[in-house]
Amino acid sequence: MDLAYLRAHPEHLPTFLTHQRIRETPVSGGDICAASRLTLDDGHSLFAKTWPQERAGRPAPEGFFAAEAAGLRWLREAGGVPVPEVVVALPELLALDWVEPGEPTPEGAERFGRELAVTHRAGATVFGAQWAGFIGALPADNTPDPGPWSDWFARRRLAPYLRMSIDGGALTGVEAALVEQVVDRIGEFGGDEPPARVHGDLWPGNLLWGADGRAWLIDPAAHGGHRESDLAQLALFGGPPHHDRIMAAYREAWPLADGWRERVPLHQLHLLLAHTALFGATYRDAVARAARAALGGAGRATVER
Numbered sequence: 001m002d003l004a005y006l007r008a009h010p011e012h013l014p015t016f017l018t019h020q021r022i023r024e025t026p027v028s029g030g031d032i033c034a035a036s037r038l039t040l041d042d043g044h045s046l047f048a049k050t051w052p053q054e055r056a057g058r059p060a061p062e063g064f065f066a067a068e069a070a071g072l073r074w075l076r077e078a079g080g081v082p083v084p085e086v087v088v089a090l091p092e093l094l095a096l097d098w099v100e101p102g103e104p105t106p107e108g109a110e111r112f113g114r115e116l117a118v119t120h121r122a123g124a125t126v127f128g129a130q131w132a133g134f135i136g137a138l139p140a141d142n143t144p145d146p147g148p149w150s151d152w153f154a155r156r157r158l159a160p161y162l163r164m165s166i167d168g169g170a171l172t173g174v175e176a177a178l179v180e181q182v183v184d185r186i187g188e189f190g191g192d193e194p195p196a197r198v199h200g201d202l203w204p205g206n207l208l209w210g211a212d213g214r215a216w217l218i219d220p221a222a223h224g225g226h227r228e229s230d231l232a233q234l235a236l237f238g239g240p241p242h243h244d245r246i247m248a249a250y251r252e253a254w255p256l257a258d259g260w261r262e263r264v265p266l267h268q269l270h271l272l273l274a275h276t277a278l279f280g281a282t283y284r285d286a287v288a289r290a291a292r293a294a295l296g297g298a299g300r301a302t303v304e305r
Helices: 003-008 010-018 064-077 106-121 149-167 173-184 227-234 243-253 260-279 281-304
Strands: 023-027 034-039 045-050 086-090 093-097 133-135 138-140 196-198 207-209 215-217 223-225
Touching: 003 010, 003 086, 010 086, 010 093, 045 086, 064 086, 064 093, 064 133, 106 196, 106 215, 106 227, 106 243, 138 149, 138 260, 149 173, 149 223, 149 260, 173 260, 173 281, 196 227, 223 227, 227 243, 227 260, 260 281
Parallel strands: none
Antiparallel strands: 023 034, 034 045, 045 093, 086 093, 133 138, 196 223, 207 215
């Protein structure tokens, strides 16, 4: 099987894999999926993701790989940050063009900052998306919504994962009350903007530094959202290499609204709540810190106005 045949007959890929007709080498795929490098007969390489059957013996959630494929294509269409081409998108697997890994450089970081502004500027017609959403293995409500952003964010990106985290025992009443205050006061934070074209899960692990010197977007939860959400998520868990260069280049290309620094913990809260919903109490303290910081930022913003 070569790339031309695979493009013409993507539905044949699972059969070729089952019968070991394609060289398959396991690679790191994160916490959710199994991943491998596929080497075709013409020497072309692909990155393939599958849903491990050992995850409670169930197949991937309906629309899981279709959603990722739709998001990758949508981000790629923006012409900003490079995104791997989707070669095969089937209910049970996703295969992308292989990106040869490289090392981050200051020049690559600055280019990424400028290109991320281009991706965001491509925009979206509404908040949410035309496809089902997922954040990790969890569903994300992508019902198209005209906004405003603050109301959409509270209803679609904070409240659902707060409820999941409470129901799963990951948060106590103390943390839950803090997040509920954020939801109740969402209109005080400011910064509402029209929907941007966002990655949606842009923690540093979803930034792939390529051998071509560029940073590539992978594993998106793409939708129409707030560009500050991508930038805030990028700062989580220590941030990426040359983070200051990324931010400076981004802000030069597309300045951020007043008060963006105070809103960083607000935007981070969504991804942290998804972590407590997925992984439990390990991220409880991080949720509490972000909620307290967000509330403090709202107070400062109110005073400034």
